[in-house]
Amino acid sequence: MSRTPPLGDNRGLWQAVMAAAAGRCQCRGTCGSSHDKDGGRCHAVHGIYQTKHGRSRVSLLAAPADPAALLLPAHKAAALPKRELAAWCRHCHDAARRAAAKAQQATAPAAEPDALFDL
Template sequence: MTRRPPLGVSAVWQTVMEAAGYRCHCTGGVCGSQHAKSGMRCHRTADNHRLIAAPADLLLTPAVAAAVPAGRLLAWCPQCHTGALARQRAAARNLARNEAPEPAGLFDL
């Protein structure tokens, strides 16, 4: 087994991985994959991939993310983390675009 924690806060990583069963938490659609071949949950584990601990809201600033307690962090494989981050960024852009005020008309007075 290669369940090696990353350098740094290994106790936090260990807590998160134990809660996740040493498996990426990602479920169907979060990262863009339905994970249909693995029961709607990512098949990647700490035995064969380097998992990371990160919050569900991947758009948090680094300072805010660092303050998230270990019990609220999730296990992510790099592929699901990248996919989920891209989807969250796209959703935030769409929300900002939809909330932006209508531009003034060319001939409005």
């Protein structure tokens, strides 16, 4: 799986999304965490060193705010307007994306197996 940010090299759009988010991950539990200790919103702030989830500097990415849209191909996510984007830390983004994929699989109709012979 590619780790390329969904918006590619659109730095101006990324900066606008980060400004609207005040440089903080905008996840409010979509990742599966309640973020209770942080007032219901993820504590990750861009550029700040964190010890949780990898002991490194936080690098936020701009990606679709709607969890279902996190499953869009990169070229479609890059075409979304700013109002449909949110700031995500890697941990919340990846967890929310996995949850969206799991939910999508659970609601997808079961495919009938191809029969080799008509009975």
